Amino acid sequence: MAALDHLVVTARRLEEGVAWLESLLAVPLEPGGHHAAMGTHNRLLRLGNCEYLEVIAIDPHAPAPLQPRWFGLDGRAGPPSLTNWVVRVDDLDGALAVAPKGVGRIMDLSRGDLRWRMAVPESGHLPFDGMFPALIAWQGDAHPAGRLPDRGCRLDRLVIRHPDADKLADAVALDDPRVEFVAGPIGIEAWIQTPFGLRRLG
Template identity: 35%
Template structure:
């Protein structure tokens, strides 16, 4: 199941202003990631799925190893990748590894939501970072009953998520072994790409890279 869709930007305030206008709602502040030098804004898509806009927090020090998702190298906003929610991340990672698709070690993560609730989750990233250009997701197992966009703006819904890649058959195979074959549409393209269509108060909005 899709946990969240990540839209990365080099200029967070400008991008949030643009999306607020296009969506017809105001994205909700999510939180600051102190060690990553980033912060986010969120929209709840329903069913514990959410849309996340991630960009630099200029009030935080630049992280030694750079910001995630290549944000420091971006020149414009774009869909970066997506996350899949699983019930047992250790099992999924183990079984995927046995079939030749490896993940980096599972990492425990947490942050305070801002209302006194601590969010906790465990995540695993495909070995080598954004495998297949980000069209294959990283994995999230929530450890808390609360989730990231629970208190975020409502009224936005997910219509579709399409991922495309020159090796579309291989991408389909990897998604199938992760149990995610029905989550997204997979197409073939010259370059890796993602495209999401959202239902908003201002009408359908398509975002890609």
């Protein structure tokens, strides 16, 4: 089974990404943590019982990892933006066996008592020009979303744009009416329902 897990906003500096997203959505983000294996840190926002939004950036105080950082964070330029999405699967090995080349190798990761396995591309960039989702499998029942306060935000719609949208949709094979694959210039955008109305995140 595959399901949308979380959305990823990348930024050059974490505080810059947090300020941008909090201003856009008008709700506070919660503390996340550090990812020692990738040299990154994040802040989080709950989007539902098993979904959340993550702002992630390079941790300037962490040692550089042995491979390129995930989500193309090495050499990240420009303002904060939504750049990636992550799909949760029950069988990560099976999902990788049928996924496009370059989705990555499996890494066993942890933060506090959270444990997960994730496919991390060795280049730092995902297939289909970054529009293919990262694949994750949580270990045990613990999930970040369930530990975050509910600020009343929910994903309304997620649009993935790519010239080969049909091929991308077939490769992802996700049954979620909120997720749309549209032929066009490469990009990703989300509409988030907030207590203050619908906000576009791109």
